[in-house]
Amino acid sequence: MSSRRPSRIVLLGAPGAGKGTVALGMVSLFGAPHLSSGDMLRAAVAAGNELGERVKGHMAAGQFVPDALILEVIRERVQHRDCRNDAGGVRYLLDGFPRTLVQAEAFAVDSKLAPQLVVHLKVNSDVIVGRLTGRRTCPNCGASFHVAFAPPAKTDACDHCGSGLIVRPDDHEDTIRRRLTAYELQTAPLIDYYADLLIEIDGGQGRDQVLADVIASLKPWDGETPVGANL
Numbered sequence: 218m219s220s221r222r223p224s225r226i227v228l229l230g231a232p233g234a235g236k237g238t239v240a241l242g243m244v245s246l247f248g249a250p251h252l253s254s255g256d257m258l259r260a261a262v263a264a265g266n267e268l269g270e271r272v273k274g275h276m277a278a279g280q281f282v283p284d285a286l287i288l289e290v291i292r293e294r295v296q297h298r299d300c301r302n303d304a305g306g307v308r309y310l311l312d313g314f315p316r317t318l319v320q321a322e323a324f325a326v327d328s329k330l331a332p333q334l335v336v337h338l339k340v341n342s343d344v345i346v347g348r349l350t351g352r353r354t355c356p357n358c359g360a361s362f363h364v365a366f367a368p369p370a371k372t373d374a375c376d377h378c379g380s381g382l383i384v385r386p387d388d389h390e391d392t393i394r395r396r397l398t399a400y401e402l403q404t405a406p407l408i409d410y411y412a413d414l415l416i417e418i419d420g421g422q423g424r425d426q427v428l429a430d431v432i433a434s435l436k437p438w439d440g441e442t443p444v445g446a447n448l
């Protein structure tokens with residue numbers, strides 16, 4: 218690994234591994250913006266420019282957005298000031314891309330854009346199934362609860378509007394297991410591909426401990442740079 222503090226970090230982890238939560242915690246500590254591929258694509262469409270129109274064409278047709286186009290969206294997004302570190306280089310905390318080996322190889326072509334560090338949140342499938350099947354959603358106002366971690370005050374009723382809570386089709390166990398298998402097939406090769414950049418974190422722990430482990434794993438680069446200054 219390089220001795221320079223990494224400023225381009227990719228978060229890898231299965232759906233339900235807690236990438237979003239870890240990203241939020243890291244953003245507030247290190248300042249690099251959290252870029253999620255889904256959010257970036259939606260923002261590009263909302264911006265309505267030529268790039269966004271092309272993304273919209275694929276999404277409206279129910280197609281996957283081609284890898285080259287996703288890379289264009291990322292390249293455009295990192296032009297924004299929040300993605301610039303003090304030295305004028307690119308900084309980001311990226312999740313949702315790359316998902317496949319082909320994407321990772323395309324991403325590696327530009328050495329000023331490619332990740333310098335990959336944080337892998339490892340979580341056992343049964344833990345993820347437990348997390349996701351516990352979710353309850355309000356069909357009326359969209360509020361989200363969890364039977365173990367964020368239970369509603371009244372069982373199966375929304376705290377905000379009183380509607381009956383439901384389990385979304387996406388949160389049924391068979392659906393989750395199918396998504397996890399697909400993730401393993403597509404993304405497991407990335408673990409080997411990024412072996413030299415990889416930090417493995419036990420994502421099955423509580424949220425605070427996961428974040429503490431991520432921060433501890435970044436310690437080797439603290440050096441003279443205070444944490445939070447200019448990752």
Ligand SMILES: [Zn+2]
Nearest residue numbers: 355358375378
């Ligand atoms: Zn509600």
